[in-house]
Amino acid sequence: MRDFRLCFLLLLLINFQSNAQEEPAETFMVKGKLEDGDKNPVLFANVALYSVKDSTLTGGIASDDKGIFEFPAAPGNYFLKITYLTLDEKIVPNVNVAGQHVDLGIISLKSNSKVLEEVLVRGEKSQMELQLDKRVFNVGKDLSNIGSNASDILNNMPSVTVDVEGNVALRGSQNVRILIDGKQSGMIGLNPAEALRQIPGDLIESIEIITNPSSRYDAEGEVGILNIVMKKNIRYGLNGSFTATGGYPANFGGSFNLNYRRKKVNLIANYGLMYREGPGRGNSRQEYNSVDTSFVYEQRSARTRSGTSNNFMVGLDYFLNNFNTVTATVSYRKSKNNNKSQLDYMDYDFNNVLTRTVTRTERETEPRTNLEAALNYEKKFDKKGQSLTFNSKYIISDETESSRYREFSNLDPAGIMQRAFNTEDEKTFLAQLDYIQPIGKDGKIEAGLKTSIRLLDNDFSVHQQDEQMNWIILNQYDNRFAYDEKIHAGYVMASNQFGKVFVQAGLRGEYSDITTELKKTNERNHRGYFNLFPSVHMSYKLKDMQTVQLSYSYRLSRPDFRDLLPFSNFSDSRVFRAGNPLLNPEFTHSFETGHLLNMPKGSLLSSIYYRHRLGVVENITSVDSTGFTTVTPVNLSTGDSYGFEFNLTYDPAPWWKLTGNANIFRAINEGFYNDKVLKSDTYSWTSRLSSRVTLFKSVDFQSSFNYRAPRKTTQGRDLAMYFIDLGFSKDILKGKATVTASVRDLLNSQKRRSIVENAGYYSRSEFQWRARQFLVTFAYRLNRSKEKERMDNKGGDNEED
Numbered sequence: 001m002r003d004f005r006l007c008f009l010l011l012l013l014i015n016f017q018s019n020a021q022e023e024p025a026e027t028f029m030v031k032g033k034l035e036d037g038d039k040n041p042v043l044f045a046n047v048a049l050y051s052v053k054d055s056t057l058t059g060g061i062a063s064d065d066k067g068i069f070e071f072p073a074a075p076g077n078y079f080l081k082i083t084y085l086t087l088d089e090k091i092v093p094n095v096n097v098a099g100q101h102v103d104l105g106i107i108s109l110k111s112n113s114k115v116l117e118e119v120l121v122r123g124e125k126s127q128m129e130l131q132l133d134k135r136v137f138n139v140g141k142d143l144s145n146i147g148s149n150a151s152d153i154l155n156n157m158p159s160v161t162v163d164v165e166g167n168v169a170l171r172g173s174q175n176v177r178i179l180i181d182g183k184q185s186g187m188i189g190l191n192p193a194e195a196l197r198q199i200p201g202d203l204i205e206s207i208e209i210i211t212n213p214s215s216r217y218d219a220e221g222e223v224g225i226l227n228i229v230m231k232k233n234i235r236y237g238l239n240g241s242f243t244a245t246g247g248y249p250a251n252f253g254g255s256f257n258l259n260y261r262r263k264k265v266n267l268i269a270n271y272g273l274m275y276r277e278g279p280g281r282g283n284s285r286q287e288y289n290s291v292d293t294s295f296v297y298e299q300r301s302a303r304t305r306s307g308t309s310n311n312f313m314v315g316l317d318y319f320l321n322n323f324n325t326v327t328a329t330v331s332y333r334k335s336k337n338n339n340k341s342q343l344d345y346m347d348y349d350f351n352n353v354l355t356r357t358v359t360r361t362e363r364e365t366e367p368r369t370n371l372e373a374a375l376n377y378e379k380k381f382d383k384k385g386q387s388l389t390f391n392s393k394y395i396i397s398d399e400t401e402s403s404r405y406r407e408f409s410n411l412d413p414a415g416i417m418q419r420a421f422n423t424e425d426e427k428t429f430l431a432q433l434d435y436i437q438p439i440g441k442d443g444k445i446e447a448g449l450k451t452s453i454r455l456l457d458n459d460f461s462v463h464q465q466d467e468q469m470n471w472i473i474l475n476q477y478d479n480r481f482a483y484d485e486k487i488h489a490g491y492v493m494a495s496n497q498f499g500k501v502f503v504q505a506g507l508r509g510e511y512s513d514i515t516t517e518l519k520k521t522n523e524r525n526h527r528g529y530f531n532l533f534p535s536v537h538m539s540y541k542l543k544d545m546q547t548v549q550l551s552y553s554y555r556l557s558r559p560d561f562r563d564l565l566p567f568s569n570f571s572d573s574r575v576f577r578a579g580n581p582l583l584n585p586e587f588t589h590s591f592e593t594g595h596l597l598n599m600p601k602g603s604l605l606s607s608i609y610y611r612h613r614l615g616v617v618e619n620i621t622s623v624d625s626t627g628f629t630t631v632t633p634v635n636l637s638t639g640d641s642y643g644f645e646f647n648l649t650y651d652p653a654p655w656w657k658l659t660g661n662a663n664i665f666r667a668i669n670e671g672f673y674n675d676k677v678l679k680s681d682t683y684s685w686t687s688r689l690s691s692r693v694t695l696f697k698s699v700d701f702q703s704s705f706n707y708r709a710p711r712k713t714t715q716g717r718d719l720a721m722y723f724i725d726l727g728f729s730k731d732i733l734k735g736k737a738t739v740t741a742s743v744r745d746l747l748n749s750q751k752r753r754s755i756v757e758n759a760g761y762y763s764r765s766e767f768q769w770r771a772r773q774f775l776v777t778f779a780y781r782l783n784r785s786k787e788k789e790r791m792d793n794k795g796g797d798n799e800e801d
Contacts, residue, residue: 027072032104041067045084134210150199158661177221212551215506247775250277266317277306282767307337337366364403385438395428417465443496456483559583602650613639637671662687682712698731719753
């Protein structure tokens with residue numbers, strides 16, 4: 001922490017020195033107006049004034065909302081340098097200030113077709129962008145995303161799958177890191193599956209899929225990183241958007257996203273309110289045979305998860321000058337779920353004769369609160385691309401699950417009453433310092449430091465009512481779990497372009513200091529380890545329309561808090577999912593090569609990848625002679641995965657757009673558990689095909705088909721899954737508003753079906769988390785018409801550059 005204090009003081013000193021120059025007493029105004037090739041004003045371009053004598057920077061400003069710039073200058077001979085993200089750099093010579101104001105008139109800037117380190121796959125903002133170490137998917141025009149939540153949007157991303165319980169997987173693995181705006185966030189919280197359902201999709205700008213992250217990113221996430229980029233506008237004046245959603249089963253919400261920009265200050269605010277009901281159902285059959293006993297029981301389940309969530313964020317960008325910016329944000333989320341479920345167990349004897357029916361009901365409340373504050377500072381230098389940034393964040397979260405259970409049978413109508421309490425509190429502090437130094441024309445060196453401190457406290461207990469109606473604690477389900485995590489990291493990375501070849505290499509070091517403790521039983525476990533994580537990325541431009549990429553990274557996946565927690569949900573009295581405090585991290589070597597082909601009517605991105613994993617964590621199912629099932633994660637095996645993936649975009653006609661993606665892979669896992677060899681060797685694939693048709697220039701119709709093939713596991717197999725989404729949208733109010741109607745899972749077929757087989761044990765289950773959903777959404781844009789391709793191609797939303 002002392003190092004970060006010194007770095008922060010250094011930042012303040014640099015800023016002080018950069019602003020400590022005295023302005024001459026006699027000054028005159030230099031002004032002008034910037035326009036692009038289409039006579040449109042160029043907003044927020046950097047206008048810098050340099051002395052002809054020694055090329056030192058003497059002044060400058062950013063152009064305003066009309067493309068006009070005006071700033072003071074002392075008498076002398078100067079030249080102007082004007083830079084903007086997607087326009088050619090402009091030099092204006094012979095700017096002579098001599099006793100009067102200087103009006104340079106209209107200055108025209110030309111478009112720049114070269115985009116360094118990035119290949120734009122589609123001009124339309126809602127399509128995919130391929131960058132050196134990630135793919136960016138703008139979610140705007142995928143109609144099935146409108147009115148949905150973050151979990152639904154991720155489920156529509158190529159390479160990403162979300163199962164019926166909300167668990168997110170990338171290329172078939174759930175060891176994926178989920179970030180918000182590139183950083184760890186309390187919005188994800190202790191239960192990512194549930195938290196993602198609480199984030200309104202209307203507040204999301206894009207999803208970044210990073211399958212082989214470079215060293216600038218945390219090493220966490222065996223299979224990669226999913227970065228959710230939230231909306232943030234910095235256009236001049238007041239502008240934004242408003243969205244309202246209604247649907248069946250109950251899905252109601254509204255959101256707004258506003259910003260107000262005046263010269264040095266940009267104010268940001270967004271809010272999302274959502275109420276949802278998610279009915280689900282399932283069934284299963286369990287069979288157990290041994291020398292001593294045998295049993296068969298079937299289970300039917302019906303549940304409804306409902307709740308309200310509020311997400312609010314306010315922020316401030318303060319532009320001290322062209323080179324120094326301070327950003328402060330505060331976000332707050334409050335939600336409350338009210339869940340109810342009913343489980344029916346049918347017990348059969350060896351002759352398949354029904355002997356008993358048991359019913360278990362649950363009523364649960366689940367309030368959550370999350371508060372996080374962030375303070376960021378960015379300094380740019382005279383040299384293009386040189387920057388220094390400092391980011392800090394403090395997060396406070398708390399969540400309380402309170403459940404009441406009643407279990408009775410036809411043989412015992414009185415039954416039993418139980419209750420469970422699960423309180424989870426979290427505090428997190430993050431601080432990060434990054435520096436970029438350009439080298440030569442296309443090279444640069446990057447370096448950074450980061451520290452993360454995360455403290456979690458979980459208090460869990462289960463009580464049962466005795467015959468005197470007193471609540472008695474069940475000791476085997478009563479404990480307090482503390483999780484203290486401190487991670488300190490540093491990285492250095494260099495990159496350069498050599499003709500058609502671009503190379504980037506980096507090394508990241510991370511020290512992990514993790515302590516877990518069961519306080520009521522005095523069980524303590526400390527882990528401390530240091531690891532180096534190299535990464536290499538290369539790209540080669542074969543022709544104007546083709547690019548090849550190669551990459552390697554070494555990564556780890558630390559056990560999640562819930563994977564370590566030795567007690568969990570008590571909803572099912574016959575199936576208990578417990579964590580394992582002794583879990584070790586997984587380590588992964590990841591290799592990938594990709595080929596991008598741009599065609600006149602589309603593009604094809606193909607990738608081949610290989611992952612070698614050590615200490616693979618898998619959930620092991622075990623059953624005792626009474627029929628009680630326990631599911632526990634263990635470091636089971638070594639794993640190898642081979643895969644081929646492609647993403648295709650093709651426009652058969654100007655009014656018809658097709659997108660398709662598929663991930664075909666082989667996964668081999670082998671390990672030992674209780675002196676038994678557990679092995680799986682499976683071939684499987686996932687795919688999505690989407691078609692969007694535009695009629696009458698303002699009406700869009702989209703259909704998409706998703707398929708997940710069956711796959712083997714170390715203890716059984718998962719069966720196939722498929723679902724169809726449809727969407728329809730129309731622009732109204734002269735393009736300022738859009739109405740969208742959609743249906744998710746048209747055939748009500750999105751169900752998880754699995755089979756588990758061990759010696760003497762067989763289980764078959766089917767579960768649907770949420771039924772078919774109908775949605776209608778109205779979106780209105782304030783002081784903004786619908787974004788056109790021309791503005792998207794010119795980076796109209798990236799004025800900060």
